Amino acid sequence: MNGLTSRIKMPVLKFLMIFLGITMGIRPLYGQQFRFKDHRMVQRIAFSMLKNLIVIPVYIDGKGPFRFILDTGVGPMIITDPSLIDSLQLKNLRSIKIAGLGKGEPVEAFVSNQLTATVGDAEYPQIPTAILKEDLFNLSSYLGTHIHGLMGYHFFKSFIVEIRYTSRRIIFYDPLYRRKIKGTRIPLNIIGDKPYAKVSIRFDGQPALPISVLIDNGASHAISLEKLGDEPFPAPEKTIAANLGVGLSGVIDGRMGRAASLQIGNYTLNNVLSSFPDFHDVVNKILIRDRSGNLGADVLSRFNTTYDYGDSAVYLKKNHTFRRPFQHDMAGMEITAEGPDLNHFIIGRIEPDSPADEAMLLKDDEIVSIDFSSVSRYSLTELNEIFRNGHRKLLLVTVIRSGQRLTMLLKLKQRI
Structure with a gap:
């Protein structure tokens, strides 16, 4: 795989725009496969x-x-x-x-x-x-x-x-196993061991743009838009600065906005969170000339997906989560799980001027309770979900900072 907080540690993940060029020198032996x-x-x-x-x-x-x-x-x-x-x-x-x-x-x-x-x-x-x-x-x-x-x-x-x-x-x-594949067929172009497909994306006041994207179910975001031709992908008027994670060589900065609609095959999704990584951070390392970005798991998880690389296709059949809203982090902080048992929840980053910043939460604070209920009852995923839902919701967040226990009032806000 939400940049606001769903990336990796440090700023942390759009982590799988990854390993470009790594396949050189480690090709499979002829005929080898699972x-x-x-x-x-x-x-x-x-x-x-x-x-x-x-x-x-x-x-x-x-x-x-x-x-x-x-x-x-x-x-x-x-x-x-x-x-x-x-x-x-x-x-x-x-x-x-x-x-x-x-x-x-x-x-x-x-x-x-x-x-x-x-x-x-x-x-x-x-x-x-x-x-x-x-x-x-x-x-x-x-x-x-x-x-x-x-x-x-x-x-x-x-x-x-x-x-x-x-x-x-x-x-x-096994591809020889006779089974009817259900869903809408989306043609794939397999380049460099990775699948690419055509989608159409539209921003408010603009015509729809047909683009080629990497189908990347190992990226947690909805869609990342890097370039259009040889130029930066045009972002919508309303965006916020965001840390979009890390690639192999370090931090990827950029902005976050929303697309009015995204069409893939016969399916249309609305109000889609879209990230725009800094053009100069990524353009020289994108090897596929007509690639405009990548389509991540926040879109793909709304379907049951069937990949048939032998037929150069993926089949999509929407599931009951298809219409769930695209949510971002409403606190503006990134949380990671630390310690041998990954049961200490540490704030790894605070977005400037975010609700977390206004609540005077700080990087390296350890979150120990929310509304006086211990966070030990939550997984990291569940904890992050609390901060992704509830525009204007008030939360009492208790942290440990330099050995002191402090409680802050956090008001969630939908920033984009």
Whole structure:
């Protein structure tokens, strides 16, 4: 995968505009892919959904399960938790440099073709893998549960993959398995192991624009708009400054606004939150010339989605969350889960002139209660939802600051 607070630590996540160019040097062996064992043709597995992102159990070299985000926006398997290097006893790893979106220098990672990944009863020997030398994204703090990596293209290319967001189930089946796919067919263009599709977006007072976007269910936002041709994507008149997260090379600044409508296939969504990353932060690192942005999980989770890379298509069937409003953080602060058990909720960032700023909350405050009810009863996702709903709602937020317990009055506000 809300920038206001739904990114990663530090400002934190639109994290999967990621790993551009990482596939160079770790291509799969010819004919290698996930395959079912024992003549199975179809399997269902449960997943967790955190901030619109899909988390599945993955075994590596028979060890695990490890928690991986299932992400159409990445190519090779990516291990983001470097502690797995020791627990998996990995040796003789090759080092590469990776350029990503954001400010700063490229970062280093290891690459390997020696690992075996298992999802359910499907196995991929010698899967192309990138292993970060540092946990740059701190995904565990962002999602409030331990996260070990990202699984992408090699899973989707091996099966027809149906994601049922409302029931938290994935059904994946061999392409030879005869099954009618339900939903509206959206053509995909697979470029560099990533799926692109055409959508149409319209802002108030403007004609609709047909654009090409990355279909990125590993990004928690609705849509990110980077460029139109060789120029910055024109933002609407009303926007707010926002930190849009981090890429591999550092902070991505930008603005947040709303599109009047977004059309994909026969479906139209209204009043859609749209982020506009700083043009100079991203333009030189976007390798697809006609790509204008990426479509994230805050849109995709409103559908049951079926990916058929063999037929270059995704099928969309709206679910009962289709008409839910696009909400942003109404407090203007970012919260992460810290500590060995991820049960300490720390304010990582305060947006200037936001309700949190006006309430005199500060970065590094630990939130311990809301309306005098302990936050220990909440997950990080549930806590963030409290601050995303209720324009003009008043909350008594108790924090620990430098050993002192302080209670602040916070008035939520819909800022965009």
